[in-house]
Amino acid sequence: MTTDTLFATETRTPASPAARAAAPAAAVAQRLDFYAPIHKALRSCMLDTLLRCGRLDVQDSAEMQATLGRLDGLLRFCSRHLQHENDFVHPALEARRTGASWRIAGEHVEHQHHIAALGDLAAQLRAAGADSRPALALRLYRQLALFVADNFQHMHVEETAHNQALWATHTDGELTALHDRLLASIPPADMLDDLRWMVPALTPQERAGLLNEIRQTMPPEPFANLVDQLRPHLDHAAWAKLAPAIGLPQQPGLVCFA
Incomplete structure (x- = not known):
């Protein structure tokens, strides 16, 4: 599994001389973290x-x-x-x-x-x-x-x-x-433990990017099982953003009790 999308830090197009001067550093920040x-x-x-x-x-x-x-x-x-x-x-x-x-x-x-x-x-x-x-x-x-x-x-x-x-x-x-x-x-088993803490801690964009990359490496049923195990650790707002981003329906009922 590669995670280039997840580990790329978002940058904005420079709009001022100071920002343009900082562009090389920002470009470095887009590399694998x-x-x-x-x-x-x-x-x-x-x-x-x-x-x-x-x-x-x-x-x-x-x-x-x-x-x-x-x-x-x-x-x-x-x-x-x-x-x-x-x-x-x-x-x-x-x-x-x-x-x-x-x-x-x-x-x-x-x-x-x-x-x-x-x-x-x-x-x-x-x-x-x-x-x-x-x-x-x-x-x-x-x-x-x-x-x-x-x-x-x-x-x-x-x-x-x-x-x-x-x-x-x-x-x-x-x-x-x-x-x-x-x-x-x-x-x-260790990967699942890591994901249990990582997925809720990421931004919505990072979270969707990670799970979409994982989805490309797994058959549909195991991927759905993985999401089921992670979903209780996401609140309603986080799930509402994630579900459509990874191609899943928004089903009501689960809330976050970490």
Whole structure:
């Protein structure tokens, strides 16, 4: 599956001298962006999980199970993502520009330690007695907030400095081939998890572009099944825009309960 349409950033025709001067930079921004869509998914998942942890009722066992399950999913998502970058993006950068990925690679090691520490805190909270839960839950929430804050800054560097380095050292064909190899390495279950967070986080145009590209690679029935699994995470307005854009009828009834 290729995603050139999804990862192309929209630009407008320059209308002023300043805008005309900025046109070369805008043209660069139209190239394949490895980071923007998956980072939108990660930010969405991080914020959702952080909010759930912040309002957690530690006396409600069902809510505890659901919230910590969501945290487990976030930690797996983050681990997969940094491994994909380590395995595919960083070697490509280092092959053409030695040292380009060193800072981010070092931060990935720190993130792995932070992910493990958050997992340990979640395990402690699961095992704790009622009296110990509030303090542990607050500690978990604060540590998760720091992890999210660090990741937001980290992702900004990747979306700016790393993209510029990739665009400067690779052709469009090389970037597309690299991206396709990365996608091919993702198991179907993990891809579905990624899409669950990515599709709702995209703009309507990006969302339709992604699903239309996926539709070209799948038979009609599996594609319809995929959309059925993603649709509960879209609100009425998002679905009303998406359905005609991907050639599906607008059927009433489903709303978003993320």
